Amino acid sequence: MKSKYVILASALLISVATFAQKDQIKSAEKALKSGDAQGAITILKDAESLVANAKEAEQAQYYFVQGNAFLDLANKKVEESKNLLAAANSYKKLIEVEKASGKQKYSTQAAESITNIKGLLINSAIADTQANKNAEGAKKLYEAYGLDKKDTINLYYAASTAVNSQDYDLALPMYEELKKINFSGKGTSYLATNKANGNDDNFANAKERDLAVKLGTHEKPKTEAVPSKRGEIYKNLALILVQKGRTEDAKQAIADARKANPEDTSLILTEANLYLETKDFEKYKQLVGEALQKDPNNADLVFNLGVISAGAKNNADAEKYYLKAIEINPNYTNAYLNLAALKLEAEKPIIDEMNKLGTSAKDMKRYDVLKAQREAVFKGVIPYLKKANELDPKNEDVSKTLIGVYSALEMTAEAKALKAKM
Template identity: 90%
Template sequence: MKSKYVILASALLISLATFAQKDQIKNAEKALKGGDAQGAITILNDAENMVANAKDVEQAQFYFVKGNSYLALADKKVEESKNLSLAADSYKKLIEIEKTSGKQKYSVQAAASITDIKGKLINSAIADTQANKHVEGAKKLYDAYVLDKKDTINLYYAASTAVNSQDFDLALPMYEELKKLNYSGKGTMYTAVNKASGNDDSFANAKERDMAVKLGTHEKPKTEAIPSKRGEIYKNLALILVQKGRTEDAKKAIADARKANPDDTSLILTEANLYLETKDFDMYKKLVGEALEKDPNNADLVFNLGVISAGAKNNADAEKYYLKAIEINPNYTNAYLNLSALKLEAEKPIIDEMNKLGTSAKDMKRYDVLKAQRESVFKGVIPYLKKANELDPKNEDVSKTLLGVYSALEMTAEAKALKAKM
């Protein structure tokens, strides 16, 4: 007889616990509706231990209310990133529970909330980077990637943002994950000019863009190839590994990448840059030769060789490659820009010496020589700046630099005409 009483007592305890849990969920819902999201979370946390023994429908309701409570806190900017992630975790648990049980009550709303959270994380990350809070931005972008791992571009942006913050410990695992995924980012961009705003709008595909043009809301459709980002990814991965003293790991990472992507010429440049960083000039020259032999008329390839050479302070080679890129593609804006910047570097030592001169006859004579040299530098750079301005008239840096050159050379008419366009 005693055993029966024990069974009945146990059943009663379970029943009481179930009622208590239901009450706590209802109390949490009431607190949330009253605007006390933190209070709702406190109530639910107290009931957490009983959730595992609850019915599927009650477990789902529990995590639904909890997710909504965390999301409400995030909307109030209370530990926004943390609470967005916690909300997403709750919704994911809910979806998994309902998937297992076969009863869908909250999953559709939860999935919509996860999509909303992903958008909020990305928008918040953009705001962070604009405010130079790159670490915070990188973490939010990574959280957005974790929410939807099919959208790998968020992982790429997270890694790039972490590098911009110089937080290599944060960036390294992200780049290693990109390597594991063999991410390239290669694709096609479909754009058209919005007639109302004058801005370039992007479209998911050519059909959507062409429909917008047909409807008359957009004009000047363009289709552009998005180049592979593997070279940049492996370059940053290698540089981080080198910075951490893991040079052999860096070499292996690039060697593995080249084996997996034999036709990706950007990886040859990355490997060349690594050997340049480690001062293995013979290997560097060999790889540069290999790259040019593989694709001698690739303007992007030749331009990137110029960038690498400029980074190594080998200005003669950099100039040669930039000019070659322009020869291959006369409308290569960045080649004109980089060539201009390269040539303007010659101004700094001239200015430094001019500032040190006194007022003696000898110094004044030397000043005149230096002034002529400076003017020669400016005159030499004008054709490239003018071409860059012609190709990219909206680029304020180009316009301001060209205006500064005109002013220094007292080319008043040219400066006035350029100002009228700005």
Template identity: 65%
Template sequence: MKSKYVVLASALFISVASFAQKDEIKAAEKAIKKGNSQEAATILQGAESLIANASDDEKAQFFFVKGNIYLDLANKKIDTDKNLAAAAAAYLNLVDAEKASGKSKYTSDAAKSIIEIKYKLINSAIADSKIEKNSDSAKKLYDAYLLDKKDTLNLYYAASTYVNAKEYDQALKIYQELKEMNYSGKGINYLAVNKITDAEDLFTTAAERDKVVKMGTHEKPTTEVIPSKRGEIFKNMALILVDAGKTEEAKKAIEEARAANPEDTSLILTQANLYLQTKDFDTYKKLINEVLAKNPNDADLVFNLGVLSANAKDVVNAEKYYARALEINPKYVNAYINMAALKLEAEGPIIAKMNKLGNSDKDMKSYAVLKTERQNIFKSVIPYLEKAMEVDSKNEDVANTLLNVYSALEMTAQKKALEAKNEVVYYF
């Protein structure tokens, strides 16, 4: 008999607790309607400990109210980051509760708030990234992905930002997620210049873009192909694994990726880079030749081979690949820039030698020879920098470098003309 009374008492306790919980939720709702979100949060905390035993319907209501409270606090700029994260977590719990119950009373109402939080998180992540708060930025991007898992670009950016934060374990975990979903990121952007703002607007389809061009609100339609990001994903995975002493795991991951995506040449480049890192030069050369055999006239591919060669301090082949990329595409601005940068690297050792010289006649003669060598380097990069400026006249880095070169060679007329044209400040 005693056990029956205990069961009955327990059932009564749960029932009373449920009533108390409902009362607190209602009280919290009233407080938020009056604009007292802080008070509402305090009231709702009283129901927090009881929510585990609540029904799915009650959980859904609780999390919906909780999400509304913390979103309102975030919008009032009260502990914005903390409350935005709390609101996001509450809405996700709401969605899970309604999935479990098979009902959808609050999910549709919460959908707008979820999208609002998503974009607030993204904007806040961008702001954090600009001031190098990369860890905070990465977490927000990941939270934004959790709110809208169809938008996988946020997951990709979260991984990259964790790399910038040097939180390699977190980055590797997300790269693993991207690998498992066979994420590519490949796509097409349809762009046109807005005549009012003079900025490029992005459109979902070519038809949508072409429509506004015909209407006359936009001009200069362009189509931008977004290349596959698999190569970068697996390159970063490989670098993290190699850094952790897991070279064989890195090789296996890339082999699996290549097996799943045999036509993705970016993965071959990644594999080549891995063997370069591990000083297996024979396999590296074999893979490079495999890339060239697949598509010898792909300017991007050839350019990337130049980058790999430059990273390997193979200047001869780096120059060869950059020159070949320019043969294929004479407007390949990055090939001009990298070619100039490659040649300018030879300046460093010359300056080091010059700084070691004294004032003797012999040293002065050596100085004159080294000065001529340095000037010849500057002269050799002028054609590439000038071509880069022709292709991309707004590139400040190229303009500043060219101004430095003109100044070093005392090409006053060219320097003044470039300054007048670009209104740039140079540093030398």
């Protein structure tokens, strides 16, 4: 008789606990509806230990109310990132519970809320980067990726933003994950100019873009190929590993990437850059030659070889590659710009020597020679700057540099005409 009594008492305790939990969920819902999201969370926290033994329908309702409460706090900018993630976590648990039960009451709403949370995290990350809070932005982008791992571009942006913050410990695991999933980012952009603001908007597909043009909100549709980002990814991964003293790991990472993507010529440049960083110039030259053999008429590839050569202070090779890129593509704006920048480097030692000269007859004679050399440098860059300005008239840096050159050469009319166009 005594044992039966104990069993009955236990059953009564479970029953009372269940009723108590239902009451707490209802109380939390009431608090949330009255605008007290924090109060709702506190009420639910008290019932947390009972959730595991509750019926699936009650578990789903519990997580639904909890998710809504966290989201309400986030929308009120109360620890926004923390509460967005807490809301998403509650909604995920809800979906798991209803999937196991086979009864879906809240799952559709929860899935929609997770999508909205992802968008809020991305927008918040953009605001962070605009405020130069790149580390915070990178974390939010990574969290957005965690909510939807099919949208791998957010992982790429998270890693890039972490690098911009110079937080390499934060960036490294992100790049390692990009390597693991063999992310490329290669694709197609469907663009059209927004008539309202003049900006180019990117559409998910050609159909959506063409519809916007047909409706009259956009014009000038164009389709652009988005190149592979693997070269950049492995370059950053390698540089971080080298910085941490893990040079062999860096070399292995790029070797693995090339093996998995033998047709991706950008990875040859990445490997060449690594050997340049580690001052293995023979290996660097070998890889440069290999890159050119694979794709000798790829203007981007040749241009990047110019950039790497310039970084190595090998200006003769850099000039050769920039000129080759222009030969392949006469409208390659950046090649003209880099050529001009390369030529203008010759001005600094001239100026340094001019500043050291005195007023003796010998010094004044040398000054005239140096002045002529400086003018020759300026005259030599004018064709490149003029072409860059012609190709990209909205680039103020190009216009200002060209105006500065005109002014130094006392080409007043040319400087005045260019200023009038700005």
